[in-house]
């Protein structure tokens with residue numbers, strides 16, 4: 001089981017999603033930025049390091065969300081999500097090909113990785129995300 005952290009990064013009621021490159025595993029899928037935990041690293045250190053490496057951003061952890069085990073068939077991961085805040089929308093794309101700040105209600109417009117879909121649908125995570133965004137996740141329009 002591969003342990004992977006990801007950041008659900010919040011700025012003014014919008015969340016950041018990033019698109020994986022055409023050469024990456026799961027090419028062109030959207031995800032919450034993050035990456036694999038290194039040996040001896042805490043999940044918290046991992047997410048701060050990954051966001052710095054991938055987006056050249058400093059972030060603050062607000063809450064650890066419920067972890068999600070997911071089996072892609074060819075590999076199993078444990079996705080460890082953190083709700084995080086930041087003080088600006090600025091970022092540099094070091095690995096991803098695109099980033100978007102989106103409303104929670106629009107997330108179904110994107111081809112999100114399956115583990116991430118499960119993560120945002122987890123009732124505990126869903127309630128926390130809806131509380132922070134002030135919006136319902138399911139589209140009513």
Ligand SMILES: Nc1nc2c([nH]c(=O)n2[C@H]2C[C@H](O)[C@@H](COP(=O)(O)OP(=O)(O)OP(=O)(O)O)O2)c(=O)[nH]1
Pocket residue numbers: 004005006025026031032033034035036037070077079113114115116
């Ligand atoms: N970063 C990230 N990976 C995710 C998410 N959801 C999900 O299933 N994954 C999967 C995709 C990858 O198989 C794995 C993470 O791999 P990665 O390539 O992003 O990790 P990394 O940055 O440490 O990369 P590397 O050292 O292998 O180059 O977890 C997510 O929201 N964010």
